[in-house]
Amino acid sequence: MLEELKEEEIVNKIGGRFKLSTLIQKRLVQLNQGSRALVSVDTHDKMSIVLQEIVQDKIFLNMENEIETVDDLDAIVAASEAPELDPSDL
Incomplete structure (x- = not known):
């Protein structure tokens, strides 16, 4: 579990150690308040x-x-996309 934190890849993915620690802390609070996990893992360890979730690009700041x-991002993109035009409407 903590091996992931030692690798620079996860630090660079988030944008630095401060942002990584912020993301971890905020997500742990959400999980402790009852939010559901966004990944399937064989553990109840919230840190894992x-x-x-970070490694699988499920969450970000x-x-x-x-x-x-x-x-959330998919919903924002879908809402901002223009509807498809039907040629018969032209």
């Missing part, structure tokens, strides 16, 4: 769950240093 999930 958070690290797997937005510009306001708030946690967002890939599902």
